Amino acid sequence: MTDVTITQEAGAALVRPGGNVVAASADSLRSAMREAVAGGVREMVVDLTGVEMIDSSGLGVLVSAHNSLNKLGGSLAVVHASKEILDLFRLMRIHQHFSVSGD
C-alpha cells in the first residue's frame, strides 16, 4: 500500500504519493487529497519523484482533484514526472488542463 505524504502550509499542499499511482493505491491517494481540499487547500502540487507507473485509476484521481480545485478557484500541478508518464499525460490530453512537468 502506498504511503501518501502531504505537507500543508497556508492553503497549499505538496503531495508525495510514495509509490506507483495505480488502481491498488488510488483510493488512499484520493482520500488524502480530498481531505486536504476539505481542510482548505487550494493550491496543490503532486510530486511524482520515484513514481514509475500511473494507470487510468491514478489519472482519474489527479483529474478529479484538478476538477475539484478548479471549481474552488484553486489549481493542481504535477512535477517530476518521468518521460513515460509525461507521454501518458499528453496522450490522454490531460496536460492541456493543468501543469505537468518532468524531472
Add this chain to the structure above:
Amino acid sequence: MKTQRHVFCQMEATLPGTLAAAEAFLSEYCCRRVCMPAVDWFAVELLLREALANAVKHGCRYDPAKHVRCLLRWRGRRLTIAVRDEGDGFDWRAAGNDTLDGLRTSGLGIHIFRQYATRFRFNHSGNAVTLIKRF
C-alpha cells in the same frame, strides 16, 4: 514459465478477482521480464495493468470468489496479453467513442488500449480482451 520454439516467454495464471492478486501477478511479471525482449516496458506494464484492473473492478467487482484468467505471451516481436473474467461483460461497442478531452475521471482504460496497443479486441460479450503489441 514455458519456453517453446519462437516463443520467448509465456506466463499464465488464474487469479482471484482482487487488486492484491493482480498486483502479485504484476510483481511476478516484473521479476520475469528480464528474460523477455528489451522493449517499451512502460507500455507493456500499462496495458497489462489496465486489462487486469478492468477485469477485477468491472468483471469480478472485487469478488475473490470470482476469477481472472491471464495470459502473457511473447512470440518473436509480438506480445499478446489476453485477460478474461467471469463477469457479464460490458458494451465495448459503445465505449471509448467519446472525444478525449483530458477531463474524464473514468473510462480512460479503453483510450489507453487504443494509444498503447497495436490492436485489441473484445469477445462478443465483453468479458475478455486480447491486446496485441508489436515491437
